[in-house]
Amino acid sequence: MTDDVQRFRLSYGDCDALGIAYFAIYYPWMERTYSSWLHGHGLRSAELAGELGAGTVGVHSEATYLAPVHVFDELTCAPVRERIGTTSYSVGFEFTRDGELVTYGRMTFACRTPEGAKTPIPQRLRELLETLRAATGS
Amino acid sequence: MTDDVQRFRLSYGDCDALGIAYFAIYYPWMERTYSSWLHGHGLRSAELAGELGAGTVGVHSEATYLAPVHVFDELTCAPVRERIGTTSYSVGFEFTRDGELVTYGRMTFACRTPEGAKTPIPQRLRELLETLRAATGS
Amino acid sequence: MTDDVQRFRLSYGDCDALGIAYFAIYYPWMERTYSSWLHGHGLRSAELAGELGAGTVGVHSEATYLAPVHVFDELTCAPVRERIGTTSYSVGFEFTRDGELVTYGRMTFACRTPEGAKTPIPQRLRELLETLRAATGS
Amino acid sequence: MTDDVQRFRLSYGDCDALGIAYFAIYYPWMERTYSSWLHGHGLRSAELAGELGAGTVGVHSEATYLAPVHVFDELTCAPVRERIGTTSYSVGFEFTRDGELVTYGRMTFACRTPEGAKTPIPQRLRELLETLRAATGS
Numbered sequence: 342m343t344d345d346v347q348r349f350r351l352s353y354g355d356c357d358a359l360g361i362a363y364f365a366i367y368y369p370w371m372e373r374t375y376s377s378w379l380h381g382h383g384l385r386s387a388e389l390a391g392e393l394g395a396g397t398v399g400v401h402s403e404a405t406y407l408a409p410v411h412v413f414d415e416l417t418c419a420p421v422r423e424r425i426g427t428t429s430y431s432v433g434f435e436f437t438r439d440g441e442l443v444t445y446g447r448m449t450f451a452c453r454t455p456e457g458a459k460t461p462i463p464q465r466l467r468e469l470l471e472t473l474r475a476a477t478g479s
Numbered sequence: 480m481t482d483d484v485q486r487f488r489l490s491y492g493d494c495d496a497l498g499i500a501y502f503a504i505y506y507p508w509m510e511r512t513y514s515s516w517l518h519g520h521g522l523r524s525a526e527l528a529g530e531l532g533a534g535t536v537g538v539h540s541e542a543t544y545l546a547p548v549h550v551f552d553e554l555t556c557a558p559v560r561e562r563i564g565t566t567s568y569s570v571g572f573e574f575t576r577d578g579e580l581v582t583y584g585r586m587t588f589a590c591r592t593p594e595g596a597k598t599p600i601p602q603r604l605r606e607l608l609e610t611l612r613a614a615t616g617s
Numbered sequence: 618m619t620d621d622v623q624r625f626r627l628s629y630g631d632c633d634a635l636g637i638a639y640f641a642i643y644y645p646w647m648e649r650t651y652s653s654w655l656h657g658h659g660l661r662s663a664e665l666a667g668e669l670g671a672g673t674v675g676v677h678s679e680a681t682y683l684a685p686v687h688v689f690d691e692l693t694c695a696p697v698r699e700r701i702g703t704t705s706y707s708v709g710f711e712f713t714r715d716g717e718l719v720t721y722g723r724m725t726f727a728c729r730t731p732e733g734a735k736t737p738i739p740q741r742l743r744e745l746l747e748t749l750r751a752a753t754g755s
Numbered sequence: 756m757t758d759d760v761q762r763f764r765l766s767y768g769d770c771d772a773l774g775i776a777y778f779a780i781y782y783p784w785m786e787r788t789y790s791s792w793l794h795g796h797g798l799r800s801a802e803l804a805g806e807l808g809a810g811t812v813g814v815h816s817e818a819t820y821l822a823p824v825h826v827f828d829e830l831t832c833a834p835v836r837e838r839i840g841t842t843s844y845s846v847g848f849e850f851t852r853d854g855e856l857v858t859y860g861r862m863t864f865a866c867r868t869p870e871g872a873k874t875p876i877p878q879r880l881r882e883l884l885e886t887l888r889a890a891t892g893s
Contacts, residue, residue: 350758350787350791350794352786352787352790352791353633353639353786353790353800354633354639354641354783354786354787356633357629357630357632357633363510363630364506364537364540364586365506365507365510365630366509367504368503368506369503369766369768372501372502372503372766372767372768373768374767376766376767376827377764377766380764380827386767398538398544398547399502399544399759400543400544401541401542401543401544402502402503402541402542402544403539403540403541403542404539404540404541405538405539406536406538406539406540409536413790413791413794414490414798444526448502459811464806466857470659484627487650488653488656490645490648490652490653491648491652491771491777492645492648492649492661492771492777492779494771495767495768495770495771497718501767501768503768507628507630509630510629510630511626511628511630514628514629515626515628516688518626523689551652551656551661571637575724592736639786639815640782640786640816641779641782641783641786644778644779644782645779648777648778648779660779674820674823675778675820676819676820677817677818677819677820678778678779678817678818679815679816679817679818679819680815680816681814681815682812682814682815685812690789713889724778733893750759
């Protein structure tokens with residue numbers, strides 16, 4: 342199983358009473374994609390503070406719905422590069438179905454010392470973030 | 480049970496391995512708050528097309544995390560007024576703990592005819608949206 | 618908010634593409650009901666090991682579906698007394714709609730020392746379990 | 756993607772505050788495994804009534820937890836053969852980690868006419884159920 346991209350087929354539990362994917366299902370898949378990607382490159386997001394001297398806290402998440410998605414559709418979620426600032430960064434998530442972008446997600450994290458103060462993105466994490474490809478449309 | 484505001488106590492299943500509320504849990508609560516509020520005022524979001532001649536599709540959702548929330552914290556989610564445009568609108572969601580705003584959410588909907596074309600917000604829905612109070616900070 | 622019984626209205630996210638409650642939604646409500654009930658009586662299930670010298674691990678869960686439940690139905694989940702053994706116990710959960718039992722759940726826990734060996738149910742927990750009322754049908 | 760077996764890596768959202776897999780996460784994976792398996796063999800569980808003249812309703816679900824599972828563990832969920840009766844049947848689900856059975860699940864379905872009366876398992880569905888391999892331990 343490659344850890345960089347997640348593939349899944351929508352099931353009944355992912356879809357609401359209208360028969361289309363429930364708007365909230367994308368968020369756990371973003372986190373799964375993000376955490377697996379970090380993990381596949383040797384980092385555990387919950388242990389960044391211990392490993393790298395700075396932890397990250399989620400400060401924002403969002404999703405833009407571009408096309409309806411139905412039960413049994415097969416989706417792919419890939420992490421893409423977004424803004425990488427001094428003490429915070431975003432990661433984008435492209436959900437595609439047969440190559441068509443159906444949903445675009447984003448998670449934004451801020452780096453904090455164990456005491457809670459802002460701190461620069463650890464160098465190892467920054468270098469990893471910079472390896473992400475740009476979003477398709479950008 | 481009042482339908483305008485949702486109250487819930489965070490449980491173990493709402494919290495991640497770090498012991499704080501998982502970032503994705505707020506989204507189903509936004510939808511529950513929104514749907515219950517509409518329902519309490521005589522509208523069912525899944526049946527708007529049939530009742531009012533225009534349906535709504537979710538086009539965006541987001542959440543901003545302001546303070547960490549822990550297992551057994553008791554939260555309140557209240558819908559608040561956001562932008563009400565011609566053919567689309569947003570609803571905000573204030574998650575508070577003992578009066579402190581801990582997370583702010585937003586869902587944005589667009590109105591569509593059964594054929595999928597943009598159409599104005601139905602008058603009855605617009606009037607209901609206008610009854611929402613403004614966000615605390617605005 | 619009383620901690621012994623949970624009340625909630627089914628939302629779109631709780632229902633599958635068939636328009637009835639998804640079979641899996643009852644499980645988090647069982648845990649929420651159980652944890653809130655313990656918490657309301659001064660016990661935190663995740664901290665039992667530290668507080669009472671023995672922790673509990675979930676060994677089984679189940680649900681029996683008696684009647685279909687639909688979006689916007691209002692349900693109540695109440696914990697009820699089940700088997701209380703020497704080193705393990707079960708808790709039942711009655712999900713009712715207007716007094717009608719629609720789903721019956723059960724969680725079974727085993728008590729373990731910090732080293733993982735079987736150990737008797739701590740007395741304080743046993744006494745609390747014994748205060749639960751019997752299931753309606755029993 | 757084969758549709759008979761599901762593979763997934765546990766993410767933070769799957770784990771509770773104790774750092775082990777939350778007991779409820781297995782249920783959606785059982786349904787995903789079951790629905791994908793049916794779908795991969797040409798059947799859609801939500802459309803069985805129309806396709807085969809008899810629909811199925813879930814009447815029971817359960818899970819037995821055999822070993823704790825942690826974040827980033829990679830699990831496989833495979834459907835296995837269980838009781839196939841006249842008008843109802845069960846499907847088992849083996850969750851394994853590196854070949855070790857960690858959780859065993861079961862879903863039980865009853866066949867109903869559109870009017871809600873008991874009816875035999877449709878022949879095509881019965882034949883498909885009979886192709887499932889037996890559980891490892893049986």
